[in-house]
Amino acid sequence: MPQPTPPDRLETSQQLNSLSTPQPLLNLFSTPQPLLSSFDFLIVGAGFAGSVLAERIATQLGQTCLIVEKRNHIGGNAYDHYDAAGVLVHDYGPHYFRTNSQRIVEYLSQFTEWRSVEYKILSWTDGKFWQFPINLNTFEQLIGRASTSAEMEAQLAEWRVQIDNPKNSEEVIVSQVGWKLYEMFFKNYTRKQWQRDAKDLDASVCGRIPIRTNRDDRYLSESFQALPKDGYTKMFEKMLAHPKIEVRLNTDFREARSQVRFDHLIFTGPIDEYFDHCFGPLPYRSLRFEPETIAQEFFQPAMQVNYPNDHDFTRIVEIKHATGQKLPATTIVREYPQNFGPGREPYYPIPAPDAKALYSKYAERAVSEKNVSFVGRLATYRYYNMDQVVGMALAEFEQIQSGKRKVEWSEWDERHRR
Ligand SMILES: Cc1cc2nc3c(=O)[nH]c(=O)nc-3n(C[C@H](O)[C@H](O)[C@H](O)COP(=O)(O)OP(=O)(O)OC[C@H]3O[C@@H](n4cnc5c(N)ncnc54)[C@H](O)[C@@H]3O)c2cc1C
Numbered sequence: 442m443p444q445p446t447p448p449d450r451l452e453t454s455q456q457l458n459s460l461s462t463p464q465p466l467l468n469l470f471s472t473p474q475p476l477l478s479s480f481d482f483l484i485v486g487a488g489f490a491g492s493v494l495a496e497r498i499a500t501q502l503g504q505t506c507l508i509v510e511k512r513n514h515i516g517g518n519a520y521d522h523y524d525a526a527g528v529l530v531h532d533y534g535p536h537y538f539r540t541n542s543q544r545i546v547e548y549l550s551q552f553t554e555w556r557s558v559e560y561k562i563l564s565w566t567d568g569k570f571w572q573f574p575i576n577l578n579t580f581e582q583l584i585g586r587a588s589t590s591a592e593m594e595a596q597l598a599e600w601r602v603q604i605d606n607p608k609n610s611e612e613v614i615v616s617q618v619g620w621k622l623y624e625m626f627f628k629n630y631t632r633k634q635w636q637r638d639a640k641d642l643d644a645s646v647c648g649r650i651p652i653r654t655n656r657d658d659r660y661l662s663e664s665f666q667a668l669p670k671d672g673y674t675k676m677f678e679k680m681l682a683h684p685k686i687e688v689r690l691n692t693d694f695r696e697a698r699s700q701v702r703f704d705h706l707i708f709t710g711p712i713d714e715y716f717d718h719c720f721g722p723l724p725y726r727s728l729r730f731e732p733e734t735i736a737q738e739f740f741q742p743a744m745q746v747n748y749p750n751d752h753d754f755t756r757i758v759e760i761k762h763a764t765g766q767k768l769p770a771t772t773i774v775r776e777y778p779q780n781f782g783p784g785r786e787p788y789y790p791i792p793a794p795d796a797k798a799l800y801s802k803y804a805e806r807a808v809s810e811k812n813v814s815f816v817g818r819l820a821t822y823r824y825y826n827m828d829q830v831v832g833m834a835l836a837e838f839e840q841i842q843s844g845k846r847k848v849e850w851s852e853w854d855e856r857h858r859r
Pocket residue numbers: 485486487488489490491509510511512516517518519533534535536537538539692693694695709710711728788789816817818819825826827828830
């Protein structure tokens with residue numbers, strides 16, 4: 442739908458540099474505009490979930506989308522920007538893209554080139570840096586001499602606590618490596634991060650971290666590990682640069698819902714907020730990020746250093762190790778977990794049985810909402826990685842395209858995995 446061009450229209454896509462074909466303008470408005478108009482789709486949130494769906498609907502169905510985003514930028518939590526020192530920083534914590542899905546790589550590659558990265562992290566405890574996740578090098582540091590996979594396996598077999606079906610995060614780690622390594626690397630980190638003991642958290646929280654008896658010291662195991670070459674924000678700009686997509690920043694859904702006519706709503710914000718917290722607020726964990734620019738090329742020996750047992754922060758991230766920027770200065774970010782409350786961002790749904798039980802009440806109500814899709818991490822109250830949210834959005838698009846409503850993104854993921 443053609444719109445007048447107000448003076449604050451940000452013509453960001455004119456500056457895009459790597460796609461050879463001319464791109465349409467990104468219809469992005471940063472100050473409140475009159476919303477009285479009608480669109481085929483109203484999309485709440487310009488993160489991965491909202492942006493992938495807008496892109497698909499505009500390019501494949503030729504239908505109009507209005508994205509309302511309450512923050513002052515696109516990209517959701519994956520947003521990145523160049524700070525005053527010229528360092529590309531991830532504003533909402535480091536976002537390490539990884540996936541096993543070739544289909545998702547192909548989809549996103551329409552909007553970005555990639556820089557291959559092997560994400561490496563260390564853990565600081567007992568006054569020194571340790572190789573992490575636990576691998577043969579960590580074991581050698583611990584015993585103070587060279588070793589082998591066979592020796593490490595035999596030792597872990599001795600330390601391991603016999604638990605057939607680990608039910609929580611403490612059990613999942615002690616059943617693999619025993620109490621000593623659990624206490625060195627996991628126990629206090631988890632408590633600091635979640636303000637709950639590992640035994641009160643789903644097994645998946647600590648279970649996602651690999652434990653290896655070889656020398657593979659990569660943080661992650663997925664086959665594709667890379668960052669968008671020019672950053673996430675540039676990738677989102679390309680995704681959203683379509684005449685049928687309009688983006689209104691600094692605009693809350695509550696303001697937009699009464700002013701815009703639309704046939705279908707795609708909601709990617711917190712599901713409890715959508716239902717006015719009718720069953721009570723869902724618990725979330727929040728974070729405070731403290732950036733610091735330092736006049737030296739690098740500050741620490743790895744992209745991420747965990748602090749399980751020292752300080753109030755959980756980790757220091759120096760993303761420059763991963764982006765490969767060549768600059769005389771660097772920016773580090775200290776990450777402090779904090780309670781969620783007014784004025785704070787709901788970063789992590791709490792992966793525990795009580796929170797899941799409350800969410801299921803909202804999920805039940807969501808099923809009977811007509812012409813509304815709940816997509817993404819906050820709308821489905823589950824910690825998903827970026828690739829999983831892209832998969833979920835592509836699955837939802839298929840349902841919208843075929844006129845069906847209910848979506849199981851995991852089925853879609855299974856079908857397209859090659
Ligand atoms: C600290 C941290 C580190 C992470 N690291 C990784 C990583 O290394 N690798 C990885 O794969 N994933 C990582 N993730 C997960 C990743 O951020 C998510 O998978 C992804 O951002 C989810 O996209 P989304 O669109 O569902 O949600 P979001 O990115 O949260 O986008 C939702 C958007 O909706 C907007 N919104 C909410 N309510 C309203 C409203 N009422 N009105 C208007 N707008 C609204 C929000 O402002 C937000 O921009 C990390 C997450 C966090 C918090």
